[in-house]
């Protein structure tokens with residue numbers, strides 16, 4: 001039988017309090033129990049209250065990246081990798097003008113409490129630290145574990161056979177979250193009960209601290225929902241500085257597959273891409289020379305010339321460069337003004353394809369810069385790469401993982417760009 005009981009009578013916690021000792025005074029703990037602690041009192045004991053009349057500043061300081069924003073609500077990834085509203089920053093049950101930030105390392109906090117209790121009482125318990133989360137697919141909040149020690153965090157049923165004889169392929173239960181959510185029933189928000197003790201689950205209690213809740217943080221490549229659907233478009237920025245981390249073929253394939261879904265005239269598929277490998281330096285060197293000649297003709301010289309040309313370094317330095325083209329093979333030929341319109345149609349379709357490409361990379365957490373370069377020297381590009389006259393260069397796309405945090409986009413009013421007639 002599983003029982004969950006709330007613990008009352010804990011004093012108001014302040015910075016520097018010995019939480020484990022106060023908990024041991026407030027309740028009786030036995031071997032195999034699971035102690036669930038609301039993160040708020042851990043934050044208080046660890047002096048994680050921040051004077052913050054403006055909650056937004058506190059959220060910004062705690063956020064690694066924005067996932068979605070609607071009005072005043074921001075969903076962000078915290079420094080720990082949790083996706084939470086307001087980075088878990090909470091102004092309830094704290095002195096006026098203060099915000100409680102999550103513990104810096106909740107797994108470490110759980111380990112400390114567990115070790116202190118083991119030392120004082122000679123018992124082995126599991127410790128879970130919880131906070132309240134919203135859920136992407138469902139209304140209503142639940143408590144989930146943000147830190148854990150001495151408890152099996154996941155319960156892996158993969159490979160087991162159910163009563164109907166079916167082998168389970170993907171069932172890995174988040175045990176710590178189940179216990180955290182259940183414990184909230186006795187630690188309800190309005191009662192001063194920041195602790196719960198769960199008995200009857202000693203089979204989940206482990207002799208070592210275990211991996212903690214960090215084991216549940218989904219890594220980027222497995223995260224299908226990195227961004228809200230609006231942010232998937234609006235948070236893309238041109239990235240001009242990359243780390244050396246290579247881009248996987250899988251990521252490029254995802255982006256190329258997205259690119260070719262862009263609308264195109266005459267039910268055609270006019271986009272073409274070349275991934276620069278062996279010919280990259282030769283092509284860039286030839287393009288640079290052509291650019292230099294153009295700049296000199298426009299009066300550039302000395303430092304100003306060098307500074308301009310330096311802007312082209314990105315294509316030498318990015319981990320990947322992909323050249324997009326539009327093929328005009330399927331454009332109709334009329335022999336009059338419509339031929340130009342046909343070309344325009346195919347070119348704008350190419351632009352839509354490139355934007356899809358950039359957005360798909362962004363969705364995978366990969367940065368890009370769309371560089372005009374090849375558009376200004378198409379004969380050199382065609383000749384160096386041996387491609388058809390029908391292929392119209394659409395620039396070059398430098399691709400890599402960003403080495404900088406891109407600035408937030410200036411918010412423009414659509415009204416400036418929009419009229420009704």
Ligand SMILES: Cc1cc2nc3c(=O)[nH]c(=O)nc-3n(C[C@H](O)[C@H](O)[C@H](O)COP(=O)(O)O)c2cc1C
Nearest residue numbers: 236237238239240311369370371372373394395409
């Ligand atoms: C056709 C095209 C050519 C571009 N060429 C360059 C370029 O040569 N160098 C560069 O740094 N950025 C280039 N950009 C990127 C723009 O400068 C960038 O999109 C703009 O500053 C807005 O920033 P954002 O993409 O972060 O919104 C180009 C963009 C487009 C659409």
